[in-house]
Amino acid sequence: MGRAIVITSGKGGVGKTTSTANLGSALALLGHSVVLVDADTGLRNLDVVMGLENRIVYHSVDVVRGKCTLQKALIKDRRLDNLWILPASQTDDKDAMTPDDMRRIVTELKATHDFVIIDCPAGIEQGFKNAIAGADEAVVVATPEVSSIRDADRVVGLLAQHDIPARLIVNRISQHLVKRGDMLSQSDVIEILALELLGTVPLDDQIIATTNRGMPAVLEGKSAAAKELMRIAKKLAGLEVEAPENVGLFTRIGRALGLSAQPA
């Protein structure tokens, strides 16, 4: 029996879909069988972020309406053997599906896969209610901004009402801006939201470039954001992970020379 994890945030544009695509791909790279579910009916985007937009035949609303089986609606990723995506409908409304419909789909997917990662739409209305319906746990994505954290806080409250345990990803942090006193730090965000931290993904130009190509960054693996997303995926999978390398050049040189015994 697999685990269903919903990736949510309240506010739009903070990196839910990118996180879903990358965490799912990373978990598949680690050898797990993974299905990504786009729960954003009417405004689907997981397909383009994954670069699978030209391969969609059926979607989740077709499954609900009995037009096809769930297995038939799944698209298999060509880069990874054990990764699938269930697209959303682009032409229906959020009310084309109910929380019960979503729960049935997720339960069926959990029977045959290790991870079902659900890309939640922005907002806290019908689409959100559908997206969290089948979830065993949640990952809340927030950027270090007042508006994002405020919306994330609303979502954290709603998840608690539904007894869904949540953990946090702080996305697009710039250590440079934090040091200058012009950005909330990861500890500020943790303190305010009072959630367990999964990881802090740095602001990284490479994410834009890989997204342009429809390639999840973890599959290229070189950028700082990709490394952190990989680390988060390992944590999700329950693997032991090292603390992120977040030390200055001189400390690293010093450590290499054996000058500092204690890692910062």
Place this chain on the structure above:
Amino acid sequence: MWNNIRNMFSGKSSRDVAKGRLQLVLAHDRTGLEGGRLQEMREEIAAVIARYVQIDANEVEIEIETRSRETQLTVSSRIVTRTA
């Protein structure tokens, strides 16, 4: 260091300002209490306290603060002590 110099002149960094604003707005969001309603409550509480002890109604302070998802409401006031 540049940051320290700037803070010396202008007070808080934008990071601190953001944090303070967030804590306040979340206290309101989590309690469902709008900022204006809080002031109305302050006046009502001041009136109640004034029935028992002598206070200056304008000095009654109301504070709503949130930490680790717990929200704390604090009302404080100086009591005017009678001189014998």
